[in-house]
Amino acid sequence: MTDPQTSLTTDSATLAEELFAPGVGAQAGPPTTPASDTGTAGAGPGSHSHGGPAPTGSPAERFTSADPDDFPVVTGREEQWRFTPMKRVRPLLEGADSDARLELTSDLPDGVELTTVGADDPLLKGLPEPVDRLAALTRVRAGGATVVRVPAEAQLDRPVTLSLRGTGSDEVVWGQTVVQVGNFAKATIVLDHAGSAKYSGGVTVLVGDGAQVELISVQEWEPGTAHGGQFDAVVGRDATFRQVVVTLGGDLVRLVSNVEYAGPGGTAELSGVYFADETQHQEHRLWVDHATPNCVSNVVYKGALQGEQAHTVWVGDVRIRPAATGTETYELNRNLVLTDGARADSVPNLEIETGEIVSAGHASATGRFDDEQLFYLCSRGIDAETARRLVVRGFFADVVQKIAVPELADRLMGTIEQRLGALPGLEEQDVEAGELQPA
Known part of the structure; x- marks a missing residue:
């Protein structure tokens, strides 16, 4: 996966779909x-x-x-x-x-x-x-x-x-x-x-x-x-x-x-x-x-x-x-x-x-985030805060990519990432460990 600080990828959008908790949001x-x-x-x-x-x-x-x-x-x-x-x-x-x-x-x-x-x-x-x-x-x-x-x-x-x-x-x-x-x-x-x-x-x-x-x-x-x-x-x-x-x-x-x-x-x-x-x-x-x-x-x-x-x-x-x-x-x-x-x-x-x-x-x-899936990312060496940023970035990626002005899209995604890091309560939320199932 490419550096989340520099680009939006189809993989990150797919990742967001996988991490969005199933069965929510009737x-x-x-x-x-x-x-x-x-x-x-x-x-x-x-x-x-x-x-x-x-x-x-x-x-x-x-x-x-x-x-x-x-x-x-x-x-x-x-x-x-x-x-x-x-x-x-x-x-x-x-x-x-x-x-x-x-x-x-x-x-x-x-x-x-x-x-x-x-x-x-x-x-x-x-x-x-x-x-x-x-x-x-x-x-x-x-x-x-x-x-x-x-x-x-x-x-x-x-x-x-x-x-x-x-x-x-x-x-x-x-x-x-x-x-x-x-x-x-x-x-x-x-x-x-x-x-x-x-x-x-x-x-x-x-x-x-x-x-x-x-x-x-x-x-x-x-x-x-x-x-x-x-x-x-x-x-x-x-x-x-x-x-x-x-x-x-x-x-x-x-x-x-x-x-x-x-x-x-x-x-x-x-x-x-x-x-x-x-x-x-x-x-x-x-x-x-x-x-x-x-x-x-x-x-x-x-x-x-x-x-x-x-x-x-x-x-x-x-x-x-x-x-x-x-x-x-x-x-x-x-x-x-x-x-x-x-x-x-x-x-x-x-x-x-x-x-x-x-x-x-x-x-x-x-x-909300699926804690089990976040734990899966963390178990692969990604810290909890980075995992959350990846999910949010992927969540927005398919819409932001529709902006036909690349420099504007990059600016807006940068603002979103700054907002993610501005709330202490976000990184203080623990990721609950769940039992991983074999692939």
Whole structure:
């Protein structure tokens, strides 16, 4: 096996699969019995629903609006908000107007345009609508958007990089970013968030027909940061959209990712890595709306948690509408709990309203290290702390390897390894010796 400090390997990913304790992480989700006065999501002739009653994270019809007043005031009892700590998100939900901005620096390949548009620009009128009150507030308060335009048939020689840094202002920062990629272009977009802020941002990626687009969003905020955001992707005919979300920093990060298809033959791959430390809350919600024939979606999110009151939430919703024949979809969430006192909530939802599909499925698992397997590694001369690092590295490897920017992938894995060594309680946990069975 190669040096774990310098590279990611297929072997390390395989090792993680072998060391993940079998039989853990029974699929989590809302009850399958409808609540009183509610219908079942997706109910109807020929429909199938994994997700329970309609007012869950996977409703039969999802309410959207660009007007914040169309949404009720958030109390924390709503299904969309029940996992979110209200005290931390309240400064964003109060919706105070602000002129504060993140510091923006950019690296643009030749041919890429970076500009700003006002709130009345026709481009913004045609974007997917906000799905909750915070996203609607963001659309109104941002007062316009930063727009990245990649021309049709462009083949960029390097990623488009937007570095967004919080300056520590007490005011809420509102932001909106729109990425337009022309037909048959190929582009990688990196949004790199750092610094300290109270930030609510919207990101929309418009993928032209036949285009190939990768969006990489990194949340490496400093302590004290609260970040709420809505990510939208509109995938054109025969286009491919890949999104990788990496969440490592901040006190509260709550990101909602939505995908819709503008034509048949589209593919969307949504991947994510998150690592929550003591008291951090990291929440990722996804919605993939299959309303067009012959489209593909694949979701893979992996998270690790360590420390008291570390909390992660993953909610994955996929809806296959009656017209979406030939759909192929799968979603997977796995969580690795490294210490006592951490909590991972995982809720996959799948609604199928036509039987004419290729395949559909979902899986969710949450578990701890298998002490017997760790003992096996230790018996081969690997110390307990190194063994744990190998497992975590392998656990994340298949997702991190999808990042098309090697130096960024190396940086993020280095941050994860630093976090692993920062908690004394991790190396203090003994590996229990078990009886080894012959191979």
